[in-house]
Amino acid sequence: MRALAGTDPGSRWEARLVRSAHPVVARVVDAAVARRGVVRVPGVGVLVADPRSARQVLTDTDAFAKNGPGSSGALWTPVLGDRVLLNMEGEDHRSLRRSLADLFSPRVVREVCDAAAGPVVSDAAARLRRGEEVDVVRLAREVSAAAIGVVVGLDPATPPAALLEASDAIESMVTWRTRTFDDAAAHRARAALAVVQDAAGSAHAAASSDTVMGRLARQGASLDDARSLAAALFLTGTGTVSSALPRIAGQLADAGLLEAPAATGCDVDDVVAEGLRMTTPSLATLRRCVRPTDVGGVRLRSDERVVVLLWWATRRDGGFEPGRPATGDLRHLWFGAGSHFCLGAPLALAELRAMTGMLLDVAGEQGLVVTSRRAARRVLVPRYAELTVSGAGVPHVRREGRAA
Numbered sequence: 001m002r003a004l005a006g007t008d009p010g011s012r013w014e015a016r017l018v019r020s021a022h023p024v025v026a027r028v029v030d031a032a033v034a035r036r037g038v039v040r041v042p043g044v045g046v047l048v049a050d051p052r053s054a055r056q057v058l059t060d061t062d063a064f065a066k067n068g069p070g071s072s073g074a075l076w077t078p079v080l081g082d083r084v085l086l087n088m089e090g091e092d093h094r095s096l097r098r099s100l101a102d103l104f105s106p107r108v109v110r111e112v113c114d115a116a117a118g119p120v121v122s123d124a125a126a127r128l129r130r131g132e133e134v135d136v137v138r139l140a141r142e143v144s145a146a147a148i149g150v151v152v153g154l155d156p157a158t159p160p161a162a163l164l165e166a167s168d169a170i171e172s173m174v175t176w177r178t179r180t181f182d183d184a185a186a187h188r189a190r191a192a193l194a195v196v197q198d199a200a201g202s203a204h205a206a207a208s209s210d211t212v213m214g215r216l217a218r219q220g221a222s223l224d225d226a227r228s229l230a231a232a233l234f235l236t237g238t239g240t241v242s243s244a245l246p247r248i249a250g251q252l253a254d255a256g257l258l259e260a261p262a263a264t265g266c267d268v269d270d271v272v273a274e275g276l277r278m279t280t281p282s283l284a285t286l287r288r289c290v291r292p293t294d295v296g297g298v299r300l301r302s303d304e305r306v307v308v309l310l311w312w313a314t315r316r317d318g319g320f321e322p323g324r325p326a327t328g329d330l331r332h333l334w335f336g337a338g339s340h341f342c343l344g345a346p347l348a349l350a351e352l353r354a355m356t357g358m359l360l361d362v363a364g365e366q367g368l369v370v371t372s373r374r375a376a377r378r379v380l381v382p383r384y385a386e387l388t389v390s391g392a393g394v395p396h397v398r399r400e401g402r403a404a
């Protein structure tokens with residue numbers, strides 16, 4: 001097995017983001033998986049940090065389940081109900097996934113992305129071309145919130161801040177140690193999600209073929225299913241995309257690829273794919289072992305908790321190198337694998353392509369530099385609190401922390 005990557009500036013910044021988000025857990029995990037890809041840690045569970053074993057756990061649905069006590073699915077059930085994909089298994093899960101197969105078809109993704117990302121991304125490009133600084137964190141938060149707003153049928157007049165506040169409120173309620181919500185916490189979470197669920201309810205009632213929720217209603221999905229699904233898409237689709245873009249921009253800068261003319265040689269799809277491998281915003285996911293199974297040389301017992309360390313698994317392939325194919329067990333692992341593979345991957349890719357493409361275009365014309373960046377502290381999804389860029393020719397004062 002390859003050693004963990006970590007010496008290039010991009011890898012060091014990634015490690016710093018993860019340690020700033022989860023100071024204690026990240027150090028414990030780093031130490032535990034430094035030499036072995038699969039390791040049992042008493043009181044925590046079995047940590048799985050190599051791509052082959054991670055893929056085995058995610059794809060073997062006879063041996064590993066996402067629902068049941070201690071799973072992330074069980075955490076969300078009191079808030080979202082029991083039919084939100086991420087807490088389902090077996091035939092129920094398969095049939096709901098089948099009914100959602102067209103949810104993010106290429107046409108829907110194009111429409112959502114044009115409406116949500118188009119104006120915000122053009123405005124950011126114009127500001128960069130005028131020599132202004134742009135905070136890429138803010139850009140990504142606005143685009144990801146607007147995209148989910150379009151998906152759930154939020155009134156376009158509602159400011160994205162309403163969704164961002166809801167997303168921050170929920171994120172602040174969950175840590176690595178949160179196993180379940182008590183009644184009061186579930187009530188607070190449901191209150192925060194009302195803005196999304198009420199919008200989805202109205203779009204479902206209108207049953208227009210122009211909206212995602214309306215189309216679900218026309219396919220026969222119940223109001224409860226539409227409300228629950230809208231909340232699930234919101235929870236899974238905002239924090240991940242808004243974490244990814246600034247981290248990809250950071251990787252580009254650290255590799256010297258935001259400098260003109262280097263940026264003109266970068267293919268946007270390669271940059272997004274390799275950027276997602278390097279950043280893997282869904283740091284880890286949980287499973288429960290339902291029958292004794294060998295994984296990476298370790299015999300797992302029934303009912304053991306399995307922590308699939310996606311970020312650590314994708315780290316095994318070295319530093320940021322766009323254009324290098326991620327094949328075999330690593331392929332798309334940042335979106336999971338098997339039956340729970342990310343439902344929103346096509347939308348996430350389109351949003352990231354729109355924003356990264358804009359940065360590469362402007363960088364190709366005039367070069368871009370990172371003028372300041374700061375890691376967010378104690379957050380669920382590791383991310384930058386701020387990462388600003390501006391034209392390379394524009395006088396600026398660099399305000400960067402040192403990569404750890």
Ligand code: HEM
Nearest residue numbers: 085086236237240241282285334335336340342343344348
């Ligand atoms: C870069 C952005 C994203 C990343 C890295 C990401 C990653 C993931 C991963 C790793 C899983 C599988 C978790 C597991 O197996 O336990 C997943 C599932 C899921 N994702 Fe994403 N995601 C992203 C964006 C989105 C977006 C934009 C949406 C929706 C609009 C979305 C919706 C979902 C849903 C609904 C599931 C659950 C699927 C199921 O359980 O069947 N994701 N995502």
